[in-house]
Amino acid sequence: MNRLQTAPFASTGRSVSRLGLGCMGMSGVYGTSSDEESIRTIHHALDLGCTLLDTADVYGAGHNEELVGRALLGNRERVFLATKFGLSGISNSPGQLSVNGSADYVQSACERSLKRLGVETIDLYYLHRLDPATPIEETVGAMARLVEQGKVRFLGLSEISGATLKKAHAVHPISAVQSEYSLWWTEPEQDILPTCRELGTAFVPYSPLGRGMLTGKITSSEQFDAKDWRRIAPRFQSESLDQNAALVNAVSRIAEAKGATPGQIALAWLLAEGQDIFPIPGTKRISYLEENWHSLEITLSDSDRADLRRLILDHPIQGERYPEHAGKLVDKSTQS
Secondary structure (H helix, E strand, O other): OOHHHEEEOOOOOOEEEOOOEEOHHHHOOOOOOOHHHHHHHHHHHHHHOOOEEEOOOOHHHHHHHHHHHHHOOOOHHHOEEEEEEOEEOOOOOHHHOEEOOOHHHHHHHHHHHHHHHOOOOEEEEEEOOOOOOOOHHHHHHHHHHHHHOOOEEEEEEEOOOHHHHHHHHHHOOEEEEEEEOEOOEOHHHHOHHHHHHHHOOEEEEEOOOHHHHHHOOOOOHHHOOOOOHHHHOHHHOHHHHHHHHHHHHHHHHHHHHOOOOHHHHHHHHHHHOOOOEOOOOEOOOHHHHHHHHHHHHOOOOHHHHHHHHHHHHHOOOOOOOOOHHHHOOOOHHHOO
């Protein structure tokens, strides 16, 4: 693999691919999916050189971990495997989501994930959402015991504030933080990303393509399957979608000049923001996987990056990231 496609992952001593693969969409969150096609996509990702796979116990109520586990048969050593716990409920109905970061739950959730994944050790184990009823020190203390037991190698947190990260890191090193980050959501730059850099923590942007919006392929919410989560996402409602398309159209003009797609430019922009950033675009299709992977070949000049920054300012995004209940599950300083 080209060395430019990999980078050291925080202080883990491991190098992983700069682009990972988010597997959530393989379990129905964005409409129907095929297990066979999804497994072929994962295998193709490994053949391309993608080593960072991301899943969670809540995706498909365990289905996604089982799917990834099937794909990993005979491939375990090729993968830096990340999964998450602490969020439960129906993923395409945020009103039914709940959080749990209690010490007993940490242990039991990990045992279930190991069984579904069919592995002895999880490389990177994230707390999916902060549990306001449980001090973060207690949750991370329990996660650290998993490291001692050899069930987990490294710890991560998702959608947390810089203050929470510092509290957690004081208990046990936090190797990675996962948060939404893209051309249409740059809030992490204000708090959590600088804190990650202060502590030497890797930053893993999920939804780096704006849940598909930044690919330029979405023009109407009517395109979505009846069970697609985006049908209830505020940014994809008709009153917001037209305004949000303005940024995509502007990025498309830059992409055309470079012989690229807008999605590739969006990923190239994130990659150019630092070697400590590891985006995990999700897809269940080989064609989209390959399109995303080619973003590694795109070089953005300082002028290109300045142009993209201006576009972000000139085309503010309308609509919250999540419906009200799901938004409340995001640690306070990252919420919107």
